[in-house]
Amino acid sequence: MPLRSYPTAPDGLPAIDAIARIAAAAIEFCELINAGQSCKVSRGFAALPPTGEGAATRVAIAVKRFYDEAGEEAEQQAELGAEQRAEQGSPPSPQLSNAGRRFHSEAELLATCTHPNVVRCLGMATCEGQRCLLFPLAERGNLWDVLHDERAALPWERRLRFSIDVARAVAHLHSLPTPVAHSDLKSKNILVAADWSVSVGDLGDAQRARGEVDSVAIAGTPEWMAPELLEHINFGRYAIPWVAPEQGGLDLLPCDVFSLGTVLWEVATRQVPYDGMRRRQVVEQVVNHYKQPGEMPGEDTALEALLGDCWQREPAARPSAAQVLLRLEALLDEHFRLVSIGLGS
Numbered sequence: 316m317p318l319r320s321y322p323t324a325p326d327g328l329p330a331i332d333a334i335a336r337i338a339a340a341a342i343e344f345c346e347l348i349n350a351g352q353s354c355k356v357s358r359g360f361a362a363l364p365p366t367g368e369g370a371a372t373r374v375a376i377a378v379k380r381f382y383d384e385a386g387e388e389a390e391q392q393a394e395l396g397a398e399q400r401a402e403q404g405s406p407p408s409p410q411l412s413n414a415g416r417r418f419h420s421e422a423e424l425l426a427t428c429t430h431p432n433v434v435r436c437l438g439m440a441t442c443e444g445q446r447c448l449l450f451p452l453a454e455r456g457n458l459w460d461v462l463h464d465e466r467a468a469l470p471w472e473r474r475l476r477f478s479i480d481v482a483r484a485v486a487h488l489h490s491l492p493t494p495v496a497h498s499d500l501k502s503k504n505i506l507v508a509a510d511w512s513v514s515v516g517d518l519g520d521a522q523r524a525r526g527e528v529d530s531v532a533i534a535g536t537p538e539w540m541a542p543e544l545l546e547h548i549n550f551g552r553y554a555i556p557w558v559a560p561e562q563g564g565l566d567l568l569p570c571d572v573f574s575l576g577t578v579l580w581e582v583a584t585r586q587v588p589y590d591g592m593r594r595r596q597v598v599e600q601v602v603n604h605y606k607q608p609g610e611m612p613g614e615d616t617a618l619e620a621l622l623g624d625c626w627q628r629e630p631a632a633r634p635s636a637a638q639v640l641l642r643l644e645a646l647l648d649e650h651f652r653l654v655s656i657g658l659g660s
């Protein structure tokens with residue numbers, strides 16, 4: 316099933332049936348959680364339409380608002396244009412602002428990638444001219460903050476379960492009929508719910524890894540990126556023409572597995588990858604010297620072997636996300652065996 320390009324309705328939102336359209340009046344904004352380069356995430360509440368009989372339900376949400384890096388003027392112009400066209404009854408233009416394109420891409424992928432460990436989209440809306448995506452609030456915030464909170468007791472079993480949840484999500488994305496690469500796996504893009512379950516969020520850079528693809532975006536965060544991607548950054552490339560992996564093209568799925576390895580390392584060590592190094596240095600060290608993010612967790616040789624395999628320089632030598640998942644599940648079984656004979660904690 317190839318991903319479709321959804322037409323834009325006059326309100327600037329894509330016509331995606333799987334994602335509910337929520338009226339701005341039904342959304343209550345509370346404090347800002349994160350101001351990224353092109354999106355702002357706030358905590359809030361939404362009155363969601365009932366699924367069957369009955370009243371709307373008020374749920375705690377995170378609202379992601381999209382805006383253009385070059386300022387909101389361009390976005391407002393685009394909105395104005397859309398409104399005028401709507402008033403004049405002319406069809407919506409395929410021309411979207413940057414924020415519009417990013418919004419459509421993320422919404423389209425969210426509609427396609429439904430899984431318990433992939434963030435669920437509750438709806439989309441336009442609030443004060445800005446397109447918004449609504450998600451259930453992950454009460455414990457992102458995984459980076461959880462791992463670096465010294466007060467958070469995170470027993471090994473809980474951390475192994477974090478890793479398993481993340482691997483499940485990635486294995487799901489990679490197993491879709493049109494496989495999707497997340498392209499920015501890192502602990503800040505992983506969300507932790509009140510019950511400690513984990514979901515992979517921020518599909519803003521996600522892209523099709525196979526199928527009807529024209530170009531590959533060189534996306535991600537350097538500390539988590541595979542060397543074959545960082546090489547492109549070195550050459551100042553942000554996108555390259557798509558070539559099938561079988562014909563030597565860049566394969567985004569093993570790139571995700573490399574980043575997944577770094578997430579597993581973060582979870583195991585609770586350390587910062589390439590701590591103290593500047594981004595430029597990280598790129599240079601990974602590309603030229605194949606430097607790893609830090610000390611290995613020690614003690615667990617099976618986990619070390621798994622990390623080493625995810626970080627293989629040769630992309631084809633890395634395990635698939637499904638194989639990573641199986642190996643993590645085996646680690647959890649082994650943990651239970653050790654606990655049962657009094658050797659685990």
Ligand SMILES: Nc1ncnc2c1ncn2[C@@H]1O[C@H](COP(=O)(O)OP(=O)(O)OP(=O)(O)O)[C@@H](O)[C@H]1O
Pocket residue numbers: 348349350351352353354355356376377379450451452453454456457503504505506516517518519
């Ligand atoms: N559903 C959620 N519940 C709680 N917090 C969330 C939720 N979604 C996002 N956040 C918070 O907002 C941050 C940014 O979210 P996200 O990565 O989706 O946006 P972004 O604009 O891509 O940010 P950045 O540009 O910084 O990557 C997350 O790291 C997390 O702290």
Ligand SMILES: [Mg+2]
Pocket residue numbers: 351503504517
């Ligand atoms: Mg993000």
